[in-house]
Amino acid sequence: MNRLPNDPRLALMLLSSIVEPGDADLEDLIEEHGAVETVRMVWDGTVPDRLRRITCAAVACTHDPAERAAQIASATRECGARFLMPGDPDWPDQLQDLLLVCDADEPHVRPPRGLWVRGEHDLAQLCRRSVAIVGSRAATEYGQHLADDLAADLTESGWTVVSGGAFGIDRAAHLGALARGGSTVSVLASGVELPYPKANRSMFDLIVQRGLLVSEWPPGASAMKHRFLTRNRVIAALTAGTVVIEAAHRSGARNTARHAAELGRVLMFTPGPVTSSQSAGTHQLAREPWEARLVTRAEEIIEDLTGIGGPMASQPPTERRPIDRLTEIEARLVEALPRGYVVEAERLAAAAGVPAETAALTLANLKQSGWVDQIDNRWRLSRGGHH
Amino acid sequence: MNRLPNDPRLALMLLSSIVEPGDADLEDLIEEHGAVETVRMVWDGTVPDRLRRITCAAVACTHDPAERAAQIASATRECGARFLMPGDPDWPDQLQDLLLVCDADEPHVRPPRGLWVRGEHDLAQLCRRSVAIVGSRAATEYGQHLADDLAADLTESGWTVVSGGAFGIDRAAHLGALARGGSTVSVLASGVELPYPKANRSMFDLIVQRGLLVSEWPPGASAMKHRFLTRNRVIAALTAGTVVIEAAHRSGARNTARHAAELGRVLMFTPGPVTSSQSAGTHQLAREPWEARLVTRAEEIIEDLTGIGGPMASQPPTERRPIDRLTEIEARLVEALPRGYVVEAERLAAAAGVPAETAALTLANLKQSGWVDQIDNRWRLSRGGHH
Numbered sequence: 001m002n003r004l005p006n007d008p009r010l011a012l013m014l015l016s017s018i019v020e021p022g023d024a025d026l027e028d029l030i031e032e033h034g035a036v037e038t039v040r041m042v043w044d045g046t047v048p049d050r051l052r053r054i055t056c057a058a059v060a061c062t063h064d065p066a067e068r069a070a071q072i073a074s075a076t077r078e079c080g081a082r083f084l085m086p087g088d089p090d091w092p093d094q095l096q097d098l099l100l101v102c103d104a105d106e107p108h109v110r111p112p113r114g115l116w117v118r119g120e121h122d123l124a125q126l127c128r129r130s131v132a133i134v135g136s137r138a139a140t141e142y143g144q145h146l147a148d149d150l151a152a153d154l155t156e157s158g159w160t161v162v163s164g165g166a167f168g169i170d171r172a173a174h175l176g177a178l179a180r181g182g183s184t185v186s187v188l189a190s191g192v193e194l195p196y197p198k199a200n201r202s203m204f205d206l207i208v209q210r211g212l213l214v215s216e217w218p219p220g221a222s223a224m225k226h227r228f229l230t231r232n233r234v235i236a237a238l239t240a241g242t243v244v245i246e247a248a249h250r251s252g253a254r255n256t257a258r259h260a261a262e263l264g265r266v267l268m269f270t271p272g273p274v275t276s277s278q279s280a281g282t283h284q285l286a287r288e289p290w291e292a293r294l295v296t297r298a299e300e301i302i303e304d305l306t307g308i309g310g311p312m313a314s315q316p317p318t319e320r321r322p323i324d325r326l327t328e329i330e331a332r333l334v335e336a337l338p339r340g341y342v343v344e345a346e347r348l349a350a351a352a353g354v355p356a357e358t359a360a361l362t363l364a365n366l367k368q369s370g371w372v373d374q375i376d377n378r379w380r381l382s383r384g385g386h387h
Numbered sequence: 388m389n390r391l392p393n394d395p396r397l398a399l400m401l402l403s404s405i406v407e408p409g410d411a412d413l414e415d416l417i418e419e420h421g422a423v424e425t426v427r428m429v430w431d432g433t434v435p436d437r438l439r440r441i442t443c444a445a446v447a448c449t450h451d452p453a454e455r456a457a458q459i460a461s462a463t464r465e466c467g468a469r470f471l472m473p474g475d476p477d478w479p480d481q482l483q484d485l486l487l488v489c490d491a492d493e494p495h496v497r498p499p500r501g502l503w504v505r506g507e508h509d510l511a512q513l514c515r516r517s518v519a520i521v522g523s524r525a526a527t528e529y530g531q532h533l534a535d536d537l538a539a540d541l542t543e544s545g546w547t548v549v550s551g552g553a554f555g556i557d558r559a560a561h562l563g564a565l566a567r568g569g570s571t572v573s574v575l576a577s578g579v580e581l582p583y584p585k586a587n588r589s590m591f592d593l594i595v596q597r598g599l600l601v602s603e604w605p606p607g608a609s610a611m612k613h614r615f616l617t618r619n620r621v622i623a624a625l626t627a628g629t630v631v632i633e634a635a636h637r638s639g640a641r642n643t644a645r646h647a648a649e650l651g652r653v654l655m656f657t658p659g660p661v662t663s664s665q666s667a668g669t670h671q672l673a674r675e676p677w678e679a680r681l682v683t684r685a686e687e688i689i690e691d692l693t694g695i696g697g698p699m700a701s702q703p704p705t706e707r708r709p710i711d712r713l714t715e716i717e718a719r720l721v722e723a724l725p726r727g728y729v730v731e732a733e734r735l736a737a738a739a740g741v742p743a744e745t746a747a748l749t750l751a752n753l754k755q756s757g758w759v760d761q762i763d764n765r766w767r768l769s770r771g772g773h774h
Contacts, residue, residue: 142660271658271670273529274683283658286673286681294673294681296661 002043003066004036010069011035012114013083013218015042017072018058021216021230022110025051030113039065075219079193080208081118086111090122095237097342100375101262109233109259112216118192119212121183126212128338130160130185131305132235132260134253135169135245140278143169143246146270148176150243153298155182159305160211162187162239164231165195165204169245169253174203183211187235189227191215196223232256240338241266241305243295247281254281261290264342264380266304268295307381326371329354329362334371334381342380389430390453391423397456398422399501400470400605402429404459405445408603408617409497412438417500426452462606466580467595468505473498477509482624484729487762488649496620496646499603505579506599508570513599515725517547517572518692519622519647521640522556522632527665530556530633533657535563537630540685542569546692547598549574549626551618552582552591556632556640561590570598574622576614578602583610619643627725628653628692630682634668641668648677651729651767653691655682694768713758716741716749721758721768729767 005011012035019026025048029038041047042055043065062068076083084091098111117123133151135143151161151173161177162185163170170186177184184207190196192213195204207213216234217227232252236242236259244267247253261267269292272279285292295301326334329352336352337343343351349359363379366372372379392398399422406413412435416425428434429442430452449455463470471478485498504510520538522530538548538560548564549572550557557573564571571594577583579600582591594600603621604614619639623629623646631654634640648654656679659666672679682688713721716739723739724730730738736746750766753759759766 142662146661270661271666271673271681273660274533274657275529279658280683283681283683286658287687294658294670296667296670300674 003064004039004043005066005069006036008035009083009085009114010066010073011039012085013072013076014039014065014069016114016216017068017218017221018042018055018062019051020227021112022233023051023054024110027110027113035113072218075193076116079118079191079219081116081192081213081219083114084117084123085114090117090124091115092124092127092238093347094127094342095234097263098233098237100342100378101259111237112234114216115234116192116215116218117212118214119208119210121212123185123212123214126160126183126185127162127238128160129158130162130239131301132162132239132242132256133169133173133245134163134232134235134242134247134256136247136251136253136278136281137166137168137170138248138278139168139172139246140272140276142272142276143270143278144172147172147245148179150245150270150298150301151176151182151184152180154301155180157298157302159302160185162235164188164228164235164252165197165200165213167197167200171200171203173245174207178203178206178210181210185212185214185238187231187238188213188215188223189217189231190223191217191219191221193219194222228252229255233259236260236263236265239265241268241301243301244269244282244285244292246270246272246276246278247285248277249281249284251281254285257285257290257292261292267292268301268304269293270295326366327362329358330366330371333359333362333366337372337379337381342375342378344378348379390451391427391430392453392456393423395422396470396472396501397453397460398426399472400459400463401426401452401456403501403603404455404605404608405429405442405449406438407614408499409620410438410441411497414497414500422500459605462580463503466505466578466606468503468579468600468606470501471504471510472501477504477511478502479511479514479625480734481514481729482621484650485620485624487729487765488646498624499621501603502621503579503602503605504599505601506595506597508599510572510599510601513547513570513572514549514625515547516545517549517626518688519549519626519629519643520556520560520632521550521619521622521629521634521643523634523638523640523665523668524553524555524557525635525665526555526559526633527659527663529659529663530657530665531559534559534632535566537632537657537685537688538563538569538571539567541688542567544685544689546689547572549622551575551615551622551639552584552587552600554584554587558587558590560632561594565590565593565597568597572599572601572625574618574625575600575602575610576604576618577610578604578606578608580606581609615639616642620646623647623652624650626652628655628688630688631656631669631672631679633657633659633663633665634672635664636668636671638668641672644672644677644679648679654679655688655691656680657682713753714749716745717753717758720746720749720753724759724766724768729762729765731765735766 095111147169155177163173165186174184192215232255242260244253269282269285332352349356482498534556542564550560552573561571579602619642629647631640656669656672719739736743
């Protein structure tokens, strides 16, 4: 009989060390039975065949799962990291929006079951006003200059820059923000103790001091190609919007862009010379049905993220419905809804300081008049909205 | 008693030599009384005060209007030009779309009352598949290279390039098309015998040999700043769409762009480095509520002009309503409607080979299902359409 971890956090860490993130079968079991019971089922072999084939090797060579979980927890502490799970006060709830877009074709877009985090900050807090800057590793000087500049200006306006950890655009964005004293979030495809690529080590050191390294994989996990793709959905879901700066036709940045668009986040791109292959992927975004917005300055990014100004501002008055025509309660609900996020009615009511029943009624009206969209019991600002 | 021209063509030439194009008062008189009678009213002084103040000096020093008209006609012949007027077989009827957008605030967007044309081609024929390429005089090498390239490729695909006659983008577009044996149309703000600027003389010579110089002003008229703005509406209205390649924040190209958008023509722009002031105006187009399309290649321009491919092509099948779901008569009417043009029901019925009554009925259905828009008795493909 195997010794099993009896703490959900330890159980989730253990599961994360043997099954890749976003696995629909495993996520379903955890949701139904809890993490502790799911570990038991995995070690008993009473899980769906597909999942058993994935886990059998790890199960076969791990005779003391409780000890293995303790080892992971200890490796986590050793590198100065901690493990966050849904429900923790610093868990960024916007990650659960991934539930809205995952389907049978794309089981891997399920929300993370937990995150290793390294750094002092509160992840939820840091990402409350955050924007992703992503792009090509093989960026041109132009692209890097732009990423650096935009990240610096966004930082100065109080926005947290979220990116990966690669050379090129990711690196330029982090350094631009860090140089202005900003806190950035680097979402990794490897363990937080050994961020990839190693040559960016001093940048990662700065991020640990000033911001956060984040990963779905335990310490010791190494970066693999498919992990970058899995990781991209977290960058898109953490933030209110994604700016793509330089991307080739097929690229990870375009994958992040697609996630952002599907999540209803604000998708933006910077233009470049049509003669540059590094701009081909961003220009392509403009011709896809994703409502990607062309941005050239930090103010335009903020405009798009907050809905202040923007195209609606220059439309004829008859087509505008400014927020000051709303009742006070309507306006409070609309203002409590961060653009790009999908929020539960109860949380929204609480944030707006409106009784739940009043909120439900008012939201239904706001939906009628085109201010908000409803997705089950969740609400978001309407994309073609009046804001 | 003054001798007056008794031929409408001569009367229109004479009027064009004393009143700027697009004058609402004069256009109304011509429409109501005809050009010959309008000349009489102008010389009698029985016209609205505003118009009398404009015409009185010319009237005072022209004692033989008929002879003056004959002189203009002779100057026209001498430089190898001719004067076209609405109703002529080679008059481009799409210019009348300007009637749909002019209003009290903008009387100067009235259609031209006539056009001087120099060159062998049939203007209506040449502009049947035409696209405007406009942009900055102070274009960068990048912009000129792009204009040259796009014009060359559009020419090879059978599209006529229409532009002004300025240095920079205009010149590069003409030369790109001419170098591939194309026929281009240069719409001028001066008389066709002395196109401005003189330094582009060899380009204008080539255009006369291979394409057309076009102007609303008689021989002898010189280019003036306000005439370029007046001219821009003709470039926008002649063509199915306008591509803006490099434009500063305030520029004539952006003025042409606005006309194109208001006319329901396809508005496109090419991106460039955000660090280039010459691209600032094109990037700004993307953030205005004009549905300007980012284009990087001639194929994308053609895609946008013809509605083949484009964003609709990649939308999920449930949101598509492909043309092959239409009845044969519906499809014939939709296909007979050139994208970006507004066409009278009768002409459309004739072009589609459908009896007028059937066409009227079918168009009403197509309007219901969102394929076409109706403007009085005229029809156009719906902009958000399914094409």
